[in-house]
Amino acid sequence: MATDSTAYPFTLLDIVNQCDSFPYAPDPKLEQLTFLTFVVDNIPVGRIHNTVVPHITAFNQQSSPIFHITDTTVSFMPWLSDYESRSDAIAQMLKHWRNDVKSFPCLSGWRDELYGVYTHITDPATTKGGAALAIERSACGLFGVHAYGVHMNGFVRTGPKPSDVQLWIARRSMTKPTYPGMLDNMVAGGMGFGHSPQYTIIKESMEEATIPADIAVNAIPVGTISYTKLSKDCTQTQPETQIVYDLELSKDITPVPCDTEVEDFRLWTMEQVLTAIRQGEFKPNCACVCLHFMIRHAVLTPENEPDYLEIVHRLHRRIEYPGPKKWPTFKE
Missing domain, CATH: 3.90.79.10 (Nucleoside Triphosphate Pyrophosphohydrolase)
Structure with a gap:
């Protein structure tokens, strides 16, 4: 044809x-991108842009912080070790962010639909349906998850x-x-x-x-x-x-x-x-x-x-x- x-x-x-x-490597554009790795159970599951990190840091200012943030990674605090606690933590943060349309325009397309985030761990004590947590569909790009x-x-x-x-x-x-x-x-x-x-x-x-x-x-x-x-x-x-x-x-x-x-x-x-x-x-x-x-x-x-x-x-x-x-x- x-x-x-x-x-x-x-x-x-x-x-x-x-x-x-x-x-793709070795494209020099890769060096210009500034993402932190989103880590769950010591396993990379996504990417979070550095402009999102200050919002995570601000939400983290509570008696029991939710996230551990380094120069290169964002992960859950150790006590958030199962599907329910992780999913709830993300949901609470996104509920807060949803009102900030200027910073998070993607959330204006809120779906009320969850996408599962998987690691290599499928222990039913800490996962649900094999997923380590679930995230609102419209927010998946913010965390760069599959x-x-x-x-x-x-x-x-x-x-x-x-x-x-x-x-x-x-x-x-x-x-x-x-x-x-x-x-x-x-x-x-x-x-x-x-x-x-x-x-x-x-x-x-x-x-x-x-x-x-x-x-x-x-x-x-x-x-x-x-x-x-x-x-x-x-x-x-x-x-x-x-x-x-x-x-x-x-x-x-x-x-x-x-x-x-x-x-x-x-x-x-x-x-x-x-x-x-x-x-x-x-x-x-x-x-x-x-x-x-x-x-x-x-x-x-x-x-x-x-x-x-x-x-x-x-x-x-x-x-x-x-x-x-x-x-x-x-x-x-």
Whole structure:
């Protein structure tokens, strides 16, 4: 599928760079970043920018300080040694910060949804569902902890070759707090703590696309993409892993918006999807999920995409922080 990429404002690798924007060694930009390591149980689990540290220090001025702060690390005091005490300490601090919109604009998108933070320790006496603590979703970037989500490609076969496919593409609602009006995968969502990937994909399928559970359950896990985003002001990082699913749909099934998250759906050819990606119309991580699909379906090949090898490598960044060995399902 050869195209003249010079006719578009972005190459496919440009889009991957927008998603996976935290610099790699030996990029000199790394030396300019000023993050402290967030440590739990002596295990690094995230990054906290030095501009956030004074706010932590101020909150710490109480009879029983919560955090131990050094020049390079932020960790819990020893008596905060289990899931409940750590999660409560973070929640109390974030509740206080939530009123300071100027310092913490990300908290204006408060979700009332928790994301689990994992170490290598899974002792049920100190963890819950294998997590050392849980953090409000909108605050994950402040602590640079590893977040997880699911994305599903809904596709229709149009011929016998792997590349003979069309994709259902969603347009995000203009009221979304992030990337309003941009293009998205048919179904996608963050994984709230206590929900498994399959449960999340089935739930999101109904909520976003009115696809019933007896159809969504046929979605096949086909791998992951992973990346680390660096905010434009270089004060937040967000390592993310998206678990990717494919769902083949018959031509008589049409996704329909069910909640307020999606404006509409359209069934597009691979050429249409690639054009929109190169025009910068997709939310970057959703574009990467489409690229992952196109690589697996031989739409993008070493022969027609000059950045093929780099794109393949960059869709699977190694996240340095621990993840769950088994997904907790206590909310299902």
